[in-house]
Amino acid sequence: MTGTIVPRPVAWVTSLSQEHGTVNAAPFSYFNMISSDPPLVAVSVVRRPDGTMKDTARNVTELGELVIHICDETLVEEMNRTAAPLPHGESEIDLTRLTLAGSEAVGVPGIAEAKVRLECRLESHVPIKADDGRISHDLLIARILRFRLDESIFDEERGYVRTEKLRPVARLAGSEYAELGRLFSIERPTQPGGGA
Secondary structure (H helix, E strand, O other), X not given: OOOOOOOEEOEEEEEEOOOOOOEEEEEEOOEEEEEEOOEEXXXXXXXXXXXXXXXXXXXXXXXXXEEEEEOEHHHHHHXXXXXXXXXXXXXXXXXXXXXXEOOOOOOOOEEOOOOEEEEEEEEEEEEEEOOOOOEEEEEEEEEEEEEEEOOOOEEOOOOEEOXXXXXXXXXXXXXXXXXXXXXXXXXXXXXXXXXX
16 A cells, blocks of 8 residues: 555644653654545554554543644655654654744644644544554544745745645655656636536
């Protein structure tokens, strides 16, 4: 699946530990949008081999908040550092040169250097069970409360994100990532009467 369902967007998530007060940061490529009204996204977090939740899933289900960032080409190395498996209570941010920025809609800080920050509230948590009955993933469905976009990537006149300025990275299989390639436009067909 990871070799054929590609490229996948990467959710670079910050969450807050209620127990330790530390900010956890980690990338997840089981990620996508679900709906625009309401603005919902889904992130699936694989459980540890012993069946326990990873820090991100635990923090989000306990506090009910998270910030999702879109990683661009300039931040790949820093993002990769946050994928390190650390003991509970230690922050991956400490392994990087990243700085944290306060959020407006949630109590979880975001990564200041990221050009896209989505401040989210947990909408629902769905434990995913494997065939043998054990929980293998934690599906986190989150509602976006606030979009924080760097002005360099936002076309205010047209009201959309300049993808060629964002330069997002995508996950492939194994340790492989992809950069944005050639961009092209194609008009969608319409049915008679103006329906799409």
